[in-house]
Amino acid sequence: MKIVDIHSHFFPKTWPDLAEKFGGDDWPWLRHEQVEENTLIQNKYAKAMLMKGQQAFRPIYAACWDAQVRVEELDQHGIDQQIISATPILFAYERPVAQAEYCAQLFNDAAIEICQQAPGRLFSMAQVPLQDADAACREASRAKSCGHVGIQIGNHIGLRNMDDEGVITFLQHCADEDIAVFVHPWDMMAAERTKDYMMGWTVGMPAETQLSIVSLILGGGFDRISDKLKICFAHGGGAFAFLLGRLDNAWLHRDIARGKSQHLPSSYLNRFYLDTAVFDHDALQLLINKMSEERLMFGTDYPFPLGEQQMGQLIKTAPTLSDSTKKKLLADNARHFFSLDQ
Numbered sequence: 589m590k591i592v593d594i595h596s597h598f599f600p601k602t603w604p605d606l607a608e609k610f611g612g613d614d615w616p617w618l619r620h621e622q623v624e625e626n627t628l629i630q631n632k633y634a635k636a637m638l639m640k641g642q643q644a645f646r647p648i649y650a651a652c653w654d655a656q657v658r659v660e661e662l663d664q665h666g667i668d669q670q671i672i673s674a675t676p677i678l679f680a681y682e683r684p685v686a687q688a689e690y691c692a693q694l695f696n697d698a699a700i701e702i703c704q705q706a707p708g709r710l711f712s713m714a715q716v717p718l719q720d721a722d723a724a725c726r727e728a729s730r731a732k733s734c735g736h737v738g739i740q741i742g743n744h745i746g747l748r749n750m751d752d753e754g755v756i757t758f759l760q761h762c763a764d765e766d767i768a769v770f771v772h773p774w775d776m777m778a779a780e781r782t783k784d785y786m787m788g789w790t791v792g793m794p795a796e797t798q799l800s801i802v803s804l805i806l807g808g809g810f811d812r813i814s815d816k817l818k819i820c821f822a823h824g825g826g827a828f829a830f831l832l833g834r835l836d837n838a839w840l841h842r843d844i845a846r847g848k849s850q851h852l853p854s855s856y857l858n859r860f861y862l863d864t865a866v867f868d869h870d871a872l873q874l875l876i877n878k879m880s881e882e883r884l885m886f887g888t889d890y891p892f893p894l895g896e897q898q899m900g901q902l903i904k905t906a907p908t909l910s911d912s913t914k915k916k917l918l919a920d921n922a923r924h925f926f927s928l929d930q
């Protein structure tokens with residue numbers, strides 16, 4: 589069994605000064621800590637501060653940009669293959685399309701370079717300028733031809749949810765071209781009220797993901813988009829599975845809660861996948877009960893502090909899962925979803 593982690597993030601070690609190129613004072617960049625000698629040991633612990641303009645955003649370390657460090661850590665945890673994707677701060681959905689398209693190509697090509705340093709171990713998902721469906725489709729097709737195994741998108745573009753026409757057009761394109769899509773929450777709601785205690789991550793993100801799945805279902809997305817679409821949502825779908833009963837109940841008893849969906853929300857569960865980054869055996873069991881063992885894929889959110897620190901242990905130590913279920917979650921479902929055997 590080759591264990592595949594489908595949810596991890598990277599940053600290139602450096603990239604062009606986007607503020608200088610495009611103007612503006614809130615572009616992402618890395619402020620690297622100085623190291624005296626460039627040995628591997630020091631590189632392994634090399635740290636950088638992810639900056640947004642002059643604001644410190646998040647401390648990160650060499651695993652983000654150094655394939656060798658990453659693979660060493662994967663080896664320590666028995667992970668055979670990992671799919672890396674950008675961190676949402678790099679999406680640039682709020683910028684002019686041309687700038688977002690430039691960023692997508694820049695970071696997508698950088699991801700391929702990292703993966704080329706660990707052939708057969710590291711794979712990548714690309715980002716696209718999702719604010720413009722034509723540009724997003726163009727970059728998705730280019731990325732596939734460059735070797736990316738899928739596309740990661742943010743779960744909304746400003747006020748536009750997953751039921752947005754442009755997003756649906758993009759998803760249909762991905763269905764037509766057999767491009768797998770991974771939806772990651774970002775730009776979390778209620779920012780003013782969740783700014784303390786990392787509540788944007790612990791409360792806002794799961795709410796964002798629930799909102800995405802609900803809006804795609806009720807907006808009629810799954811009724812309109814080909815069932816060939818392979819789409820997966822991060823963090824176990826956030827709050828979705830736990831609150832599915834509430835959603836079905838609303839659909840049954842209020843016609844305005846049905847939107848454009850033709851069927852009960854719970855009848856669309858065979859149309860999407862979730863990752864397993866839920867950090868709790870009961871939550872994992874709930875996902876299996878609702879989604880089935882065919883629709884879940886192992887994801888860690890490596891190499892960040894809110895990811896699974898002992899990668900793979902949640903599934904490996906799950907008391908109620910059979911070996912064959914664990915194998916599907918850890919390996920088989922992802923190999924199929926991302927066509928890794930081709």
Ligand code: CO
Pocket residue numbers: 595596597772822889
């Ligand atoms: Co993530």
